[in-house]
Amino acid sequence: MSAAAEPIPAFLDNKTVDFPDGTCYVLLDPLTNYRSCHDGTPSESRMVFACKSAANDEEYIMKVKVQLPAEGQPPVEGPSSTTAAELVALEKFRDAKLTCAPHLVSFKKVPQGSEFPFPGGFVTYTVMTKMPGSSLFGTYWNMPGGEREAIVKGALDALRSIYALGIEPVDRGMRNVIWDPTTKHCSIIDFELWNEVSETFKDDTQEMQRWGLVRRPPPKDWFMEWAYQYR
Missing domain, CATH: 3.30.200 (Phosphorylase Kinase; domain 1)
Structure with missing residues (x-):
C-alpha cells in the first residue's frame, strides 16, 4: 500500500x-x-x-x-x-x-x-x-508466470493454515495478499470480516479465483456472480 x-x-x-x-x-x-x-x-x-x-x-x-x-x-x-x-x-x-x-x-x-x-x-x-513484503494489488498480473505460480502455492498454504483455525476470510482481494519476493513468503491480512468454519475449502482453483489469483470465465449474469462470491 x-x-x-x-x-x-x-x-x-x-x-x-x-x-x-x-x-x-x-x-x-x-x-x-x-x-x-x-x-x-x-x-x-x-x-x-x-x-x-x-x-x-x-x-x-x-x-x-x-x-x-x-x-x-x-x-x-x-x-x-x-x-x-x-x-x-x-x-x-x-x-x-x-x-x-x-x-x-x-x-x-x-x-x-x-x-x-x-x-x-x-x-x-x-x-x-507487520507482514513482510507488499500487497499484490496492481502488480500481480504483470509478474512472470513462474512467480505467480509460487504466489498461488504460497497463498493456498497460508489459507489452509488459517482455515485450520476455523477462520474463513470474507474480504478476498489481492490487496489483502502480501508477497515477499525475496523469501517467497505469502501472508493474508485484514480479518475484520470472517466466517467460522469447521473445514477447509475443497477446490483450490475456485478459491484462488475468488482471490483474483487465477483467471475464471465471466459469469453469465449478476446472480451467478453474487452466488459465486458469497455462496
Whole structure:
C-alpha cells in the first residue's frame, strides 16, 4: 500500500500512542486515507498507519477506528463489530504462532475527546505485526508466470493454515495478499470480516479465483456472480 494522499485529521495527529500495558508506539506514514467504514456497526471511520515501538524501533501496523455520529445512534464504548471480530482472529493467529497472518500486539479503546467528531464515542487502536513484503494489488498480473505460480502455492498454504483455525476470510482481494519476493513468503491480512468454519475449502482453483489469483470465465449474469462470491 502507498502513503495516503489525504492529510492526517488533526484529532489523529498525535505522533505517539500509549497503551495500558506500558508500551508506546510512534506513528509513521499513513498507509490509507481516513475514510468511513461500511461493514461494521456502529458507524465509524478508520486510518491505518505504519508505526514503530518506542522501545526498540521494531515496525508494526496500527489501525485506528473512530465512531462517527449517526442519526439515532448514541456514543458507545466500542469496539465495533468488525474490530471485535478482528481481535479474535489476531489472537488466534498469535496463540497458534501462525507465520502467514498478523498477530495481535496491543489494543486499547478510549472515549473521544472534544476535538473528535463524536465526543463520548469510542476510539480504538489495534497494533498488529507487520507482514513482510507488499500487497499484490496492481502488480500481480504483470509478474512472470513462474512467480505467480509460487504466489498461488504460497497463498493456498497460508489459507489452509488459517482455515485450520476455523477462520474463513470474507474480504478476498489481492490487496489483502502480501508477497515477499525475496523469501517467497505469502501472508493474508485484514480479518475484520470472517466466517467460522469447521473445514477447509475443497477446490483450490475456485478459491484462488475468488482471490483474483487465477483467471475464471465471466459469469453469465449478476446472480451467478453474487452466488459465486458469497455462496
